[in-house]
Amino acid sequence: MIEIDKEVVETDVLVVGGGIAGLMAAINAADQGARVIVAEKANTKRSGSGATGNDHFVCYIPSIHGPDMDPIVKEVRNSLVGGYHDNCMTVKFLEQSFDRVKDWERWGISMKPTGKWEFIGHAFPGRPRVFLKYEGANQKLVLTNQAKKRGVRIENHLPVIDVITNNGEVVGAIGLSIKDEVPVLKLIRAKAVVLATGTANRLYPSVSPGWMFNTAFCPSCTGGAQAIAFRAGAQLVNMEFPNKHAGPKYFARAGKATWIGVLNDTKGEPVGPFVTKPTKELGDITADVWNSVFTDMYKSGRGPTYMDCTGIAEKDLKYMMHGLEHEGNTAMLKYMEEEGIDVRKRRVEFAQYEPFLIGRGVEIDLNGETNIAGMYAAGDPVGNFRADIAGAATFGWIAGGSAAQRAKKVRQSGDIAGGPVVRERARFCSQLMAREEGPGWQEANLALQQIMNDYAGTAVRSETLLAAGLKYLRDLKKTALASLRAEDSHTLMRCLETIDLMQCGEVIFLTALERKETRALHVRSDYTFTNPLLQDKFITVRQEKGRIRIDWRDRK
Numbered sequence: 001m002i003e004i005d006k007e008v009v010e011t012d013v014l015v016v017g018g019g020i021a022g023l024m025a026a027i028n029a030a031d032q033g034a035r036v037i038v039a040e041k042a043n044t045k046r047s048g049s050g051a052t053g054n055d056h057f058v059c060y061i062p063s064i065h066g067p068d069m070d071p072i073v074k075e076v077r078n079s080l081v082g083g084y085h086d087n088c089m090t091v092k093f094l095e096q097s098f099d100r101v102k103d104w105e106r107w108g109i110s111m112k113p114t115g116k117w118e119f120i121g122h123a124f125p126g127r128p129r130v131f132l133k134y135e136g137a138n139q140k141l142v143l144t145n146q147a148k149k150r151g152v153r154i155e156n157h158l159p160v161i162d163v164i165t166n167n168g169e170v171v172g173a174i175g176l177s178i179k180d181e182v183p184v185l186k187l188i189r190a191k192a193v194v195l196a197t198g199t200a201n202r203l204y205p206s207v208s209p210g211w212m213f214n215t216a217f218c219p220s221c222t223g224g225a226q227a228i229a230f231r232a233g234a235q236l237v238n239m240e241f242p243n244k245h246a247g248p249k250y251f252a253r254a255g256k257a258t259w260i261g262v263l264n265d266t267k268g269e270p271v272g273p274f275v276t277k278p279t280k281e282l283g284d285i286t287a288d289v290w291n292s293v294f295t296d297m298y299k300s301g302r303g304p305t306y307m308d309c310t311g312i313a314e315k316d317l318k319y320m321m322h323g324l325e326h327e328g329n330t331a332m333l334k335y336m337e338e339e340g341i342d343v344r345k346r347r348v349e350f351a352q353y354e355p356f357l358i359g360r361g362v363e364i365d366l367n368g369e370t371n372i373a374g375m376y377a378a379g380d381p382v383g384n385f386r387a388d389i390a391g392a393a394t395f396g397w398i399a400g401g402s403a404a405q406r407a408k409k410v411r412q413s414g415d416i417a418g419g420p421v422v423r424e425r426a427r428f429c430s431q432l433m434a435r436e437e438g439p440g441w442q443e444a445n446l447a448l449q450q451i452m453n454d455y456a457g458t459a460v461r462s463e464t465l466l467a468a469g470l471k472y473l474r475d476l477k478k479t480a481l482a483s484l485r486a487e488d489s490h491t492l493m494r495c496l497e498t499i500d501l502m503q504c505g506e507v508i509f510l511t512a513l514e515r516k517e518t519r520a521l522h523v524r525s526d527y528t529f530t531n532p533l534l535q536d537k538f539i540t541v542r543q544e545k546g547r548i549r550i551d552w553r554d555r556k
Contacts, residue, residue: 002429004185005177008417011037011153012407013400014173014190016160016225019048021379021392022196023143024100025400029194030150032404037188038152039175041159041197041220041493044144048198049217049380050389052328053137055258056121057111058130058390059097064117065128069094075130079122080288081386083520084238084359084538086556089385092366093394100393101132108142110135121257121283125274129281131257135326136389158186159224161496162425163193163232163375164416170232170374171413174425176493183433183489185426187417191410192403194368195377196396197224200357200504202497204242204457205449207252207353212445216245216254216353220497225381226361227500230507234370235542237363237383239504240511242355242458242521246287246294248332249304249351255327256350257283260320261309261343263293263350265302278312280319287350291521292458294352306347317344355458355521357504359386363540368399371542374410376403384538384556428481432495438485441494447476448498452505458521461512470509477502511539514550 013029015022018040029036040047058081060072073090076082082090105111111134112118119129147154157179164172170193175186200223206214213219230236247253260280263271270276271293272286284307287293297303309320320343324333336343362370362377363384369376376399379392387394416422455461455469480499486492517531518524536555541548 002183002185002426002433004187004417004422004426009037009186009188010412011035011188011190013192013194013403014039014188015194015196015400016173016228017041017048017196017198018044018154018156019196019198019379019392020050020139020143020389021396021399022194023147024393024396025194025196025378025403026147026152027143027150028397028400029404030147030152032401034404034407036152038147038154039158039160039173039188040154040156043156044147044154045141047140047218049221050136050392051140051218052330053139053326054328054389055134055136055255055323055326056131056389057101057134058387059101059132060094060130061098061101061117064119071128072130075128076387079130081359081388081391084241084384084386086384088366088556092398093385093387093391096394096398097390100390100397104139104142104393107146109139120280122285122288123282124285125282133323137326137328159493160228162421163228164419164421165232165372166413166419168373170372172416174422176429176489176496178489178493181488183429183492185429187422189413189416191407191412192374192376194399194403195225195229195362195375195381196379196392197221197381199380200226200361200501202445203356203449203501203505204354204452207250207351210446214252215356216247216252217356217358221380222497223357223361223381223500223504224497225377226357226507227503229362229370229372229375229377230503230543232372232375233543234372234375235363235540236361236507237538237540238360239357239383239507239541240515240522240539241360241519243358243360244291244352244355244458244521246350246352249349251332251335252353253329253332255324255329256287258320258323258327259283259307259309260312260316261307263287264306264308264347265297266304268308271297271305278309278316280316292352294350304349307350308347309343310345310347312344357381358388359383364399367402368395369402374406429492432484432486432492435483435485438483440485441491441498444476444480444484445498445501448473448502448505451476452508456505456508456512458523460523460525462524462526463513466509466513470506470513473502473505473509477506507541510548510550511541514539
C-alpha cells in the first residue's frame, strides 16, 4: 500500500493551487485571521498559466471610465472573456477590480508602467477600453512573497487529488506529496477549501499533435478542480462549450492582443472590419470577435492568415516587444532573435489552437462558494464567470475572504483518515504503483485526445458522434483504471491528471448531447439552428446519490 503520512495536517483554509486565484485567496484569508495552507502541484513562484507573466488586466476605474459602470459591464460581456458570465458576477467583479489593481501596484507589480492607468488592446474602435496594460513578469514572485509575509504555509509539490466531505460539508482533502521519488499521501483537515487549479488543458491534441506540452496555457493545469468538485457532488456549468485561443502558428503562445498589427490575408487585405493599420491602442480585435477566423480562412482556401506588423514605428516595436516579454513570451522572443525575425519586414502566420476549458466548470455564488458547504472555487476553473488574470485575482480574493469567515463559525471535523474516499484513493494509487506492466499515462492521454477531437471536437458534433464518443471514452476510462501503471511519484501524478481529464471529457459529452442547438464552438450538424430561446440558458451537471443529474437554468 502507498504510504499515508501519520500526521494529519490541520488548517482553517486549504487553498488548492498556487496560481493567481490561489495566492490571492490565501492572502485575503490570512488577512481575515485564518490559518492558511496553499497546496501547489509545482512551485508557487512559477506555476499556472500566469507563471511567467501577463500584460492585460480587465478592470473598471471610475476616474478613467466615468461614474456609470453599465457601459463597462456591457463591454466586458462582449469581450473574449464575457460570453458565459452570470450578470451578477460581472458586476461584483468590476466593483472590486480596481481595489485589486491598487493592491498589486502597492505590492510591487507595476500596474501603470507608463506612469498612468493605460487601457490598451482587445478594443473596438470608438468604444470604452477595459483591458488595463500592466507589467506582470514578476506577479507570481510578488504574490508568493505577500502570502508568506502573512504566515501562509506553502506546500509545493503537493497536488490535492480529492476533497473529503461529511454530511454535505467539506472537512478536508487528500494531498499527494511528489517531493521525492516515492509518493506519500497526506491528509489535511480543513474548515474550508478553495479550488483554484487553473484551466483544463491536454484534453484535445495540441497544434503539434503528440507534443502535449506545446500549449498556450500551463500543460499541468488539467481540470483538477472540475473533476474534484464533480466527484464531491458540486455542480458544474457550461462544460459543453470549448474555448480556443490563437497566436503564432505551431509556437503556441498566448498574447495576441499584445501584437501591434493587423490580421491580413495572403494579399495583404485585412480579414476583419475593425482596423486597417496597426494601432497599439486597439490592437486587432478580429480574433476575439471572430474566434474561428484562422480556421475559417484556411478551410475557405483563402488562408493562411497573418499578423502584419510591417512598417510599425520603432517606438511601437519596442512597446510590443516589452509587452510580449511581460506576457511571458520570452522563449518566443529568444527564438525570433536567434533566427533574425524582424516583424517590421515579414508577417507572422497566426493560427487557432486546440480546445481547452477556461471559464467552464465549477458553479459558484457571489461569495465564491459552490453548492457544497465549505467548498469554494476561483479563477479559470469557474464555469459561470471568467476574466482570466483579473477574474482570478478578484474572485480569488472574494473566495478566500468568504472561506476565512466560514472558518470562524464552524468546528474542526473529527477523524478524516478512515473514510471511504481516503481508502479508495489509497487503494487506487497503490494499484497503479504495484503493477509491473501496463500502459503509461502518455498513451492514455493521447487516446483521450483522439476521442475528444474526433467525437466532441469543434468542427462537428451530432447525437450519433457524441453517443459513440461517450461510449469509447467510458471504455477507455475503464481500461485505464484497470491497467495504468506508475513508476514513481511523478508518473503517478500524471496518471491521476489523465483520469481527471477523462472525467472532464465525460461531462463534456453529456452536456453536449443535452444542448440541441449550434452555439459558438458547439457545432451540432443535427441541430444547425442557434435557438434564441436558449441564449441565456446554462446547463448544469452534478452527481447526486451516485447518479448524474443534468438541469437547465437561467443566466442570473
